[in-house]
Amino acid sequence: MNLSQQKILITGGSGGIGLALASAFLQTGARVVICARNEQKLQAAAASTPGLLTLSCDLADMQAVQALPERASDMLGGLTMLVNNAGMQNNLSFADTAAPIAVAGAVAEIQTNLTSLIALCAWALPVLSRSESSAIVNVSSGLAFTPKADAVVYCATKAAVHNFSQGLRYQMEDANNGVSVTEVMPPLVATEMTAGRQDGAISADQVASEVLEGLKRDQQEIRVGKVKLLAALMRLSPSLAAKILRNS
Ligand SMILES: NC(=O)c1ccc[n+]([C@@H]2O[C@H](COP(=O)([O-])OP(=O)(O)OC[C@H]3O[C@@H](n4cnc5c(N)ncnc54)[C@H](OP(=O)(O)O)[C@@H]3O)[C@@H](O)[C@H]2O)c1
Numbered sequence: 001m002n003l004s005q006q007k008i009l010i011t012g013g014s015g016g017i018g019l020a021l022a023s024a025f026l027q028t029g030a031r032v033v034i035c036a037r038n039e040q041k042l043q044a045a046a047a048s049t050p051g052l053l054t055l056s057c058d059l060a061d062m063q064a065v066q067a068l069p070e071r072a073s074d075m076l077g078g079l080t081m082l083v084n085n086a087g088m089q090n091n092l093s094f095a096d097t098a099a100p101i102a103v104a105g106a107v108a109e110i111q112t113n114l115t116s117l118i119a120l121c122a123w124a125l126p127v128l129s130r131s132e133s134s135a136i137v138n139v140s141s142g143l144a145f146t147p148k149a150d151a152v153v154y155c156a157t158k159a160a161v162h163n164f165s166q167g168l169r170y171q172m173e174d175a176n177n178g179v180s181v182t183e184v185m186p187p188l189v190a191t192e193m194t195a196g197r198q199d200g201a202i203s204a205d206q207v208a209s210e211v212l213e214g215l216k217r218d219q220q221e222i223r224v225g226k227v228k229l230l231a232a233l234m235r236l237s238p239s240l241a242a243k244i245l246r247n248s
Pocket of ligand 1: 011012013014015016017018035036037038039041057058059060084085086087088112139140141142185186187188189190191192193194
């Protein structure tokens with residue numbers, strides 16, 4: 001894939017992996033718009049990243065999600081790539097959390113990490129299809145393979161994103177519509193999401209660099225850093241992989 005001509009919408013691009021991706025894409029000559037909720041963080045990202053365009057959007061608002069691809073296309077003069085990156089992670093145990101809190105947390109996580117991603121793919125497809133070739137890039141996680149104990153709903157959403165991305169890829173291939181589907185599976189990355197538990201974490205810039213290399217090579221699944229090892233271990237010994245990830 002040639003990156004320099006892309007017109008890219010990145011969800012959750014005001015920090016962490018999304019902002020690192022935005023910055024790396026911009027350096028190739030691509031045009032990039034990011035969306036997130038916090039206006040101050042959006043403005044700070046734009047101020048520190050020349051050329052970056054921003055959109056305010058809460059992915060929990062399905063009407064806003066519906067409008068997002070056309071808004072991005074209007075700003076960029078078209079849309080050739082959707083990067084579904086926004087995500088959230090709750091760390092709680094169902095064993096000792098009151099049900100109303102556990103349920104509210106789960107609903108928010110599923111909406112941000114999964115429902116809005118699926119909806120955005122659907123709403124973006126007609127916009128992406130105006131170009132001869134275009135791309136959907138979904139960010140899941142190494143935890144899509146096997147869960148860790150303290151973020152069970154998060155891991156379930158990432159497993160669903162993994163499965164959905166594979167199935168969506170089949171549909172786009174069968175439709176022969178020029179839309180590629182790529183999944184990005186990062187390991188532990190030092191971002192706001194992982195504050196306070198970053199032992200062994202890689203940087204968001206490292207993730208961005210591997211993602212851009214993978215996209216240039218038209219890789220369908222970009223396993224970043226240690227996730228390459230994890231994928232191999234899942235084939236050799238799924239029980240050992242599960243044991244390692246359980247309390248990671
Ligand atoms: N960090 C890791 O170790 C790691 C590992 C594997 C996979 N991942 C995945 O990588 C992606 C990025 O993670 P990260 O670590 O970079 O996270 P992060 O630093 O916490 O950034 C999350 C981004 O998503 C935005 N966001 C969150 N909820 C949103 C909503 N409802 N509507 C719109 N924007 C929203 C945030 O901005 P606002 O809060 O202003 O909305 C922010 O820009 C996520 O999908 C995550 O699951 C991360």
